Amino acid sequence: xxVSTQSTGERRxxxxxxxxxxxxxxxxxxxxxxxxxxxFLNDYDVLPLDALHYxxxxxxxxxxxxxxxxxxxxxxxxxxxxxxxVTSVENYAIAPGGDYYIxxxxxxxxGYLAYIRTLPQKP
Numbered sequence: 001x002x003v004s005t006q007s008t009g010e011r012r013x014x015x016x017x018x019x020x021x022x023x024x025x026x027x028x029x030x031x032x033x034x035x036x037x038x039x040f041l042n043d044y045d046v047l048p049l050d051a052l053h054y055x056x057x058x059x060x061x062x063x064x065x066x067x068x069x070x071x072x073x074x075x076x077x078x079x080x081x082x083x084x085x086v087t088s089v090e091n092y093a094i095a096p097g098g099d100y101y102i103x104x105x106x107x108x109x110x111g112y113l114a115y116i117r118t119l120p121q122k123p
Contacts, residue, residue, distance in 0.1 A: 020067040029060050036060075053082045 033056045040047055056062075057078045065071045086092050090104040103115045 019070050019073070021065075021070060023064045023070070025061060025064065029064075033060050047087075049082050049084065053078050056082070 036055050037052060040052055053075075057075050061074060062071060065074055080094060086102055091101045093101045099120060103112070106112045106115055
């Protein structure tokens with residue numbers, strides 16, 4: 001949820017190259033998405049990714065998206081992060097180039113934060 005929020009926010013800075021219409025995504029979209037993810041992780045043995053994708057893509061963020069092309073873009077971004085390969089493929093790449101991936105060796109929050117600190121900084 002956090003990564004997809006970052007992706008949607010990053011696209012906004014490109015104006016018409018990012019979205020056809022400027023949308024006001026905000027922290028409440030992120031917080032409800034994180035709460036739903038946490039609930040699903042705690043309540044299900046197998047994460048219901050289709051349901052999570054629907055909630056985040058159609059309700060939380062998608063409820064603001066009115067353009068059909070923007071909705072397709074949002075769903076494509078989410079499909080990159082909400083799929084079974086994220087947990088089954090070692091060092092699942094979330095962007096081309098090899099710098100951005102989900103580290104297999106991280107087993108807790110500190111492990112993920114340590115990896116994040118190694119990522120290249122934007123100028």
